[in-house]
Structure formats: C-alpha cells, structure tokens
Amino acid sequence: MNIIGIIGLGLIGGSIGLGLKKSNFGDRFIGTDSNQENALHAVKLGIVDEIIPLQDLILQSSVIVLSIPVDGIEKILPSILNKISTDTVILDTGSTKYPICNRISSHPKRNRFVATHPIAGIENSGPISADSDLFYQKKCIICDSEFSAPDAISVVNKIYSMMKMRMIYMTSQEHDLYIAYISHLPHVVSFALANTVLKKFKNKKKFFHNMMGSGLDSTTRLAKSKPETWLPIFISNKENLIQSIDFYIDCLNKFRNHLIDQKLYKIDQYMKKANDIKDKKYV
Amino acid sequence: MNIIGIIGLGLIGGSIGLGLKKSNFGDRFIGTDSNQENALHAVKLGIVDEIIPLQDLILQSSVIVLSIPVDGIEKILPSILNKISTDTVILDTGSTKYPICNRISSHPKRNRFVATHPIAGIENSGPISADSDLFYQKKCIICDSEFSAPDAISVVNKIYSMMKMRMIYMTSQEHDLYIAYISHLPHVVSFALANTVLKKFKNKKKFFHNMMGSGLDSTTRLAKSKPETWLPIFISNKENLIQSIDFYIDCLNKFRNHLIDQKLYKIDQYMKKANDIKDKKYV
Structure with a gap:
C-alpha cells in the first residue's frame, strides 16, 4: 500500500x-x-x-x-x-x-x-x-x-x-544564491517598503487610505507574508541574502545619486535597463 | 457646444x-x-x-x-x-x-x-x-x-x-509629499530591484527563467513603467522622493543589521509590523 x-x-x-x-x-x-x-x-x-x-x-x-x-x-x-x-x-x-x-x-x-x-x-x-x-x-x-x-x-x-x-x-548552493535574489530579496524589499510607508502614515491613516492605488499594492503584496515561514528562511540563507541586500542598496544609491545630481540621461538609462524585466527572454 | x-x-x-x-x-x-x-x-x-x-x-x-x-x-x-x-x-x-x-x-x-x-x-x-x-x-x-x-x-x-x-x-504640497511614499518610492524600489536582479543574472538568463515565480513578479511590476512618464515625475518631486528613499534605505538597513546580528525577535517584530499593510484600516 x-x-x-x-x-x-x-x-x-x-x-x-x-x-x-x-x-x-x-x-x-x-x-x-x-x-x-x-x-x-x-x-x-x-x-x-x-x-x-x-x-x-x-x-x-x-x-x-x-x-x-x-x-x-x-x-x-x-x-x-x-x-x-x-x-x-x-x-x-x-x-x-x-x-x-x-x-x-x-x-x-x-x-x-x-x-x-x-x-x-x-x-x-x-x-x-x-x-x-x-x-x-x-x-x-x-x-x-x-x-x-x-x-x-x-x-x-x-x-x-x-x-x-x-x-x-x-x-543546493546555486539554488540558495539565486533564490536569494529572485525570492528572498523581493520579500525583504517589500517588508521594508511596507514599514517605511506605515511609519510615515502612522497618524495619517485617512490620507493613506485616500491615496492608495498607485503602485503600492503590488510592491507590498509580499509584505503580507508570514513571519513564521520567513524568519527561518532569512536566517538560513543569511549570507546570500545580505549579499543581495547590499547589491540592492548599491543599486538604489546609484539612482539616488543620479537624482541628487539631476543626471537626467543616467536616470533615463537606469529605467530603460529595468524595463528589460518585461523582456520575453526573462519572463 | x-x-x-x-x-x-x-x-x-x-x-x-x-x-x-x-x-x-x-x-x-x-x-x-x-x-x-x-x-x-x-x-x-x-x-x-x-x-x-x-x-x-x-x-x-x-x-x-x-x-x-x-x-x-x-x-x-x-x-x-x-x-x-x-x-x-x-x-x-x-x-x-x-x-x-x-x-x-x-x-x-x-x-x-x-x-x-x-x-x-x-x-x-x-x-x-x-x-x-x-x-x-x-x-x-x-x-x-x-x-x-x-x-x-x-x-x-x-x-x-x-x-x-x-x-x-x-x-498640492501635501499631495506631493504623500504621493512620493505611496507611488513614486514604490516605482524607484521596483526599478532598483529589477536592475539588481537583471545584473546578477546577466549571463544566466536560463537560471533566471527557471526560478521566476517566487515573488519577483509583483515587486517588479512597476519596473515596466515608461521612462518618458517617470523621469519628469521623479525630477519634479525630487526633494520629497529623496526624503522617502532615505527613509526607505534606513528601514532596509535596520533589517540588514538585525539579520547580521541574528536578532531573531527584532526580525520577527519587523515582519509583523509590515504585515499591518493588510489591515483593513489601511487597505
């Protein structure tokens, strides 16, 4: 049987x-x-x-x-x-x-x-x-x-x-490295975004409610995930995840610096590169 | 008429x-x-x-x-x-x-x-x-x-x-401040995530393709947005956007530090707070 x-x-x-x-x-x-x-x-x-x-x-x-x-x-x-x-x-x-x-x-x-x-x-x-x-x-x-x-x-x-x-x-090593970028990092990014926005709107829930609908929904979807599942994953893949967070913060800082310096061409190129994510070769 | x-x-x-x-x-x-x-x-x-x-x-x-x-x-x-x-x-x-x-x-x-x-x-x-x-x-x-x-x-x-x-x-000032957090920041977060991942998988498109489906789709949805629309928005709301990016990086670094120090309780609390985004009061 x-x-x-x-x-x-x-x-x-x-x-x-x-x-x-x-x-x-x-x-x-x-x-x-x-x-x-x-x-x-x-x-x-x-x-x-x-x-x-x-x-x-x-x-x-x-x-x-x-x-x-x-x-x-x-x-x-x-x-x-x-x-x-x-x-x-x-x-x-x-x-x-x-x-x-x-x-x-x-x-x-x-x-x-x-x-x-x-x-x-x-x-x-x-x-x-x-x-x-x-x-x-x-x-x-x-x-x-x-x-x-x-x-x-x-x-x-x-x-x-x-x-x-x-x-x-x-x-298993390849898996853990790449899944850090494809899955674990997006979860961290989403948890952090939810916390940033919730903190900013702490005493302004009405404002928050009134302004929803402009992209926050999809980017914070993963922030609804269960801590019981994700805490052990993050700890278990700590080294790869930290590597990916560092790469991500570098990438974010690049954008931030282009914005501060008002380098329009660089910001445009940055977005055009990101647009490749919709490329059929990728998705 | x-x-x-x-x-x-x-x-x-x-x-x-x-x-x-x-x-x-x-x-x-x-x-x-x-x-x-x-x-x-x-x-x-x-x-x-x-x-x-x-x-x-x-x-x-x-x-x-x-x-x-x-x-x-x-x-x-x-x-x-x-x-x-x-x-x-x-x-x-x-x-x-x-x-x-x-x-x-x-x-x-x-x-x-x-x-x-x-x-x-x-x-x-x-x-x-x-x-x-x-x-x-x-x-x-x-x-x-x-x-x-x-x-x-x-x-x-x-x-x-x-x-x-x-x-x-x-x-208009309230609008621009809050929309920076609710809409412009999520776009930046998404553009940066797409670029981080695309860079990492530059020569590994097959890997990338094979591992999709674990949360990257929703977090990079906004990275498909048009530079022609978003470049002027980012420039036009530069000050508020930089403020929001800085808050966001702070928030991300908080997570990163908890992870490095392996502060399980803090990471758990961090995620639980973020879970509030699914609260009916907010959405």
Whole structure:
C-alpha cells in the first residue's frame, strides 16, 4: 500500500496532499502538524485521511513530504532518516536548500532524501489556502540530485509531474544564491517598503487610505507574508541574502545619486535597463 | 457646444476621452499628441473625433484635459492660460502637483485651472491601453481647489464623477509629499530591484527563467513603467522622493543589521509590523 505522510499541513503540504489525491496517487494520506487547528482543518478539507503522531507517520509512510519551516526541516530530518526503512522516499519543500542538504550529507540513508523547492508560494498561508492546482505549470527545483537514489528521484519526479510542474536541476548552493535574489530579496524589499510607508502614515491613516492605488499594492503584496515561514528562511540563507541586500542598496544609491545630481540621461538609462524585466527572454 | 480638447492621448488622456464619450459628456472631442502614432491610434480607437493643431484646440475647447508628462504640463500651462477664454475650464492629470500649481499661482486666469491627479495608472501605456473603465471606483485627488473658480471645480467634479471616481481634496504640497511614499518610492524600489536582479543574472538568463515565480513578479511590476512618464515625475518631486528613499534605505538597513546580528525577535517584530499593510484600516 502506498501511504503518503505529510509533515506540515500548511499551504504547500496541503496543496501537495490535495494535488496527489486529485491524481489518484497514494492509497492513504496521513499527516501531522504542530498546530492543532491546521491539523483539524486538514482533515476537514480532505487533505489527509487521518492525523497521527509523527513517529507513527515516519514508520508507516512510503513517501514522506516534509513541508514545515526550514529550521524545522534541518532539525528533524536527521532523526527521520534514522528511522525510515531503506525503501521510504522523503522529500522536503523548503525555500533554502544548502543548509538542509549539508546537514545530512554524510547520513547513511542520505540517498532516500530528495531536496526540492516547488516554486509556487503565495502570500496566503495555512491548509485553508491549499489548492490542488497551486503548482500547475510552475517550476520545481530539485537540488543535489546525484546524492539521491534513482528510484527516489523517480518517485519525486512522478509526484511533481502529476501536479504539472516542470523539474529543474541544480546544486543546493546555486539554488540558495539565486533564490536569494529572485525570492528572498523581493520579500525583504517589500517588508521594508511596507514599514517605511506605515511609519510615515502612522497618524495619517485617512490620507493613506485616500491615496492608495498607485503602485503600492503590488510592491507590498509580499509584505503580507508570514513571519513564521520567513524568519527561518532569512536566517538560513543569511549570507546570500545580505549579499543581495547590499547589491540592492548599491543599486538604489546609484539612482539616488543620479537624482541628487539631476543626471537626467543616467536616470533615463537606469529605467530603460529595468524595463528589460518585461523582456520575453526573462519572463 | 461642449467641446472637449485632450492634449496628450496616452493611457490617461485616452481613458478620459473614452470615459466621457461613454457617459455622453461632450459634443465633440478634439485632441493632439506630439507622438503621431498615438494621435492616429486615438482617432482609430474613437478616443477623439479629430486631431487638430494645439493652438486651435486651445481656442476651440470648452474643457481642456492636459495629460502629458509633468514637465510638459509645467511648460505649456502658462501659455495655454494666456490664450483661453474666461469660461474655458482646464484640468491636468499630472502625478506631481506643487510645481505645476506654483508655476501659475499668480496667473490672472489661475482660477480657470483645476489641478487633479486621478490615481489609476497601470504599467501599460499609450492610447492602445486606454479604457473607459480605468477610473472606476478609484480616487481622484484635487489640489489647491480654493484657487479654482467654483464653476471650474464643478465641471471637473462632474467629469470624474461620471467616470465613478471619488474626489479627495488636499493641498498640492501635501499631495506631493504623500504621493512620493505611496507611488513614486514604490516605482524607484521596483526599478532598483529589477536592475539588481537583471545584473546578477546577466549571463544566466536560463537560471533566471527557471526560478521566476517566487515573488519577483509583483515587486517588479512597476519596473515596466515608461521612462518618458517617470523621469519628469521623479525630477519634479525630487526633494520629497529623496526624503522617502532615505527613509526607505534606513528601514532596509535596520533589517540588514538585525539579520547580521541574528536578532531573531527584532526580525520577527519587523515582519509583523509590515504585515499591518493588510489591515483593513489601511487597505
């Protein structure tokens, strides 16, 4: 019997559960979540058939989906590997990959683990936001696949393919460096912008309300993201993130200096370069 | 006969033309645009009935809609006021208001002018993007209204109300300060983020393409905006914009320092504060 065990029944774990059920993959779905309310919702929403204790889930599952915050993954992955049988497959869905892969690099059952990052987050969270189509036509990055057993890779491939994701392979170090720029930095930029504006309008909520609609909505969308998810990601990818913030501040200061010096041509060029983001080659 | 003259047939001027036609306001629509292609499109799209020379438009129009870049508005507004009759109404749609209002503050026909900012921009531009419903349930800021004649205010109110906008009144100085934070800063933040990422991925377009989808889309939406529109806005609101960029960099540095010092509690608080942006009181 193909038993799917989901550890962490939030947006990502929940969406994987719903997606696999929809594809008729898995005979039974069991799950666990440190948040009781999430666990109850997950059963009600049909994400899993039953909530069972973590230790039982580890022993019973054929495939374990580990979708909790990245610090949690780092912490419990070694002990899960200790306990699983040699044909269990375990995958994680964390947004940073190197610290996790590094942590278990010399574990005797390393090859049962597949490090993945399905790129499909939204600012909403919890099982209530889970959606069987969340991953439709999105990308899934699989890291350091040479250290995973071919059968484990094949199961993981099947799981994500059924949810219509496209697989991309790279090292965990490449992943963490580039994802800092593509995902973690935009979150920081958005949190900082929200805080700047909220501080400025602290005693002027009416003004704020009256002036919304001019671009702040999209740039602060990510500022609605959950601290519980993002704090561990930021800490886990600290070095790359600081590098990216420094590059960003340099880039911002370049604009600021052009503006102070009123270098119209330079500001124009700066914007024209940025316009390339709409280039088909990029997006 | 109620003749509407539109100077600048881009997104905003075009949408006003279409909106007024839809509401059956105005007997004839005439327009002009320094870009011949825009002008031709505007006629084809039914935004105006005829393209005529600027000087004729000024003399023939009962209502003049001035929707060109803000530096252009500042430049030609005094000469338009010189030429209009004392019952013509002229309104502008520029994204900065103080330099424009200041420029004509002592003009003998100052009271025929109404300074407005319909907050409804999108990153697309040109008459081809014009939409009669662009302004539906959006806000329109009217500045320094005490210097406009009551009949002129009343006409402008009618025009925007027909397009279902809600009018907000404030001084041009208040407008420019707050719009720097709500609109101009988010554009700078977005341009800078796009440039940071494009630079990092200069020789790695495939990587970039493979990793998109994790939040960069919304934060760089505004980076697709037109330099022709935004360069004059940035220059025109330079002082307020620099103030806002400095506040923003301070705010970003606060996060960066918390991250370097690994002050988990502070980072958590920082994100929780930013989460307030989703508060109903704000949005």
